[in-house]
Amino acid sequence: MDLGRDPRAGILVALLFAIALYPLLLRSDYALGAAITVGTMAIATVGFVLLLGYARQLAIGQAAFCTIGGYGSALLVIRAQWDPFVAMIAAMGVSMTVAYLVGRPILKLHGFVLAMASLALQLILGFVATEWSELTGGAIGLSGVPRFAILGWQVGGDRALFYVVWCAVALAVLAGLNVDRSRIGRELRAIASSERAASSIGIDLGQAKVQMFVLSAGMASIAGSLTVHYLRLMEPGVFGFQYSLNIITAVVIGGLGSIWGGVLGAGIIIGLREALRLTSQPSFEGVVMGALTIVILLLFPRGVAGGIADLYRIATRRVSDATEKRATAAPGDAFRDLAGDDSILTLDRVARRFGNLVAVDKVGFTVARGSITALIGPNGAGKTTLLNMISGDQPLNGGEIRFNGARIDRLSAHRVARRGIARTFQNLELFDTMTVAENVMCGRTRHAGTNVAAIVARLPGVGREERKMSEEAERWLAFVGLGDAGARWPNTLAFGHQRLVELARSLALEPDLLLLDEPASGLNDSETEQLADLILRIRARGITILLVEHDIRLVMGLADHVVVMNHGEKIAEGAPAMVRADKLVLSAYLGA
């Protein structure tokens, strides 16, 4: 953010001052302890915002990683005399490894299984901690944990620990914000908006989710380690089920969509808990947390942070300053050779059944490199099903598909996309929660080189890649004729323009093959004409096109090669003129 003119910068500075002065102004152990507790929890909740709010994955046993952090630190420091900082990092490594091993397979499954899996993990760790008393001290736990130290530098006293903890909070928030405004943040929003469209542009759904799970586990682990150094002991009850629930409630109250919401939520939760203690009603903790979770999600799903954002917007009444960038020259100069008449895509006896219904029956054809091939046929002929099988959205019941010579019929959709096959959808699948430019930037995932660690730390390469992505997006938008629409929201555009945004997003992949599913449906005549012109320009860039279309005029004017399907079978193929004269085709279309 621009520190000079953004009023939010002022708020941030005030916030930092408040935190810095807090232990100096409030000179009570109780206030200091509460603030440390809030801070440690905030580290965990910021991570949890990434998991629940961004990746939309619910983990009921997040405190499992606090447990690993807590015992890891306590054991390494007490039993092996490690430096507390080193021990904390080592425990974090263990937590993240466990999260990866559990999350990588499980996050591929649907149906909230991570929720139960993480709970199972927490319960197992709880049992192990209680039973393996030679190591963990059993139910009594480990006492005599020394004060925190960083590579020999002793953190003497709670006031110093307060600053260490809140520095860690700041780092966690920074990491979260870095993810938020990176390609991973966009990928997560894309997944939340439409999983199908996200995988069609090469976003690995499982990977994006597992990255957030691992990241959140790392932060939870740090929260655990620091807590143990504050309490100076570790026992199984410190991070029980209630702690997991409090993390969830904190994030819900604070605001699911905002990294700051995690910090706010932690403050509110600890505040509530302390208030209940002071009024000697501690048993009401669960009642309050449960009720708040329900009420907030039902009535204010964006939480306190969402409310503050709304108030801020009302107060400043700023119209979004659409930073309109001019369209630069035509995109990339990666003009590819139209390498003669060799085939880019080959389908061989491809079949698909739904129960007894044969949707696609042993269809085979090839798409020549650099051609515009059209797939036509009456409704229910199996065209879209076939397209879905090529793009990886549906499995095959038989046959094989080869792309650039290699089989792709068993690859999942995002892998097909990464090989260089992009697609558009019959019913538009744009990401409504992002601007037009961000939508198109999502299409660059295939070309992204920076990894999640670099993004979290915002290494210099990340900024460069962001700028490059943004430039590419602008260029492809200009290519489809929407050079000035980048800052707008997709749903404010006319329908025909939304189609073009989707096309630009697919082109941003720089695919070898582009699959278009009824690109002209819903367009008027002049828009259809522009589309035809655009398709020719795309082909001129060396991109092969396979198009499913109802508009026969469009097809006959554009295509080099036409494949006709009816009732799941291929009934004819050839040059447009030849196909048009085919008796079978005529009877299929006219019912004669």
Next chain:
Amino acid sequence: MEFATLAQFALSGLTTGCVYALVAIGFVLCANVSGIVNFAQGEYVMVGGIVTAGLVAMQVPLYAAILAAILLGAALGFLQERLTVAPIRRAPLFLQATVALGVAVLIRSVALVVWGKDPYGMSGFLGDDVFLLLGAYLPLQTIFVWGATAIFLGATFWLLKYTELGRAIRAIAINPRAARLMGIKTGRISMLVFIASGASGALGGAVIAPITSASWDAGLEFGVKGFTGAIIGGFRSPFWATVAALGLGVLESLAAGYVSSEAKDIITYGLLLLYLMIRGGVFTFGGRAAAAADQH
């Protein structure tokens, strides 16, 4: 290995397995009609147990206590559906699931406030005698657990297979949109399923209370174990969920008997983790789902 000991472990395991089965079938049916995992499922069992045991301790007649427990379970199911499921049917699923978790937390926390920390014991419906079966000595109460479960499951399967309502539930499970277009009142059916799940969970809690004693925090365990059964049974099939839940009860009891009672939970929760990891393909590399697997 002595047969009588084996029978002893297996048959007591079958008894807890019955309660897991009631929870599992609730999970499956609620998921079928609402698309979410109802995390409150285990809490209904807890409510059933603690209300029955609590009322009996207050000298309320047994049948009235059981009836009250089942009615409360049904009422909670009704309230949960009307207040927290129906109003947000269009919200993202992760949000709906988090709300369900909030409901679970609320129910167990209220139970803690109302009934306190200490578990409630109660004697069996026909006293605390035992009977001999295949060399195993089982409490008489076992018969009530088995009987209640058998009757409830039998009725459910009959309902699903042979009635209009059952067909509607199955139709919604396959394709809610198409079901709605065909004139099925999905809202009303969702409500009925939640009421039935609440009641059946409470029934399970009532009949098992004399054997396990009832405590405010028991719902968590019943929930996770019922869920394990449901997920191993494939989550879509009430029948296989029941089978898997019964099997889990037996397995757990064998683990407690032959290994140690501490190992019991580690083994069941470990099994859940391991199963999910294998299902998710820990040994395979991500590919497209096989065609046979996704033909609904």
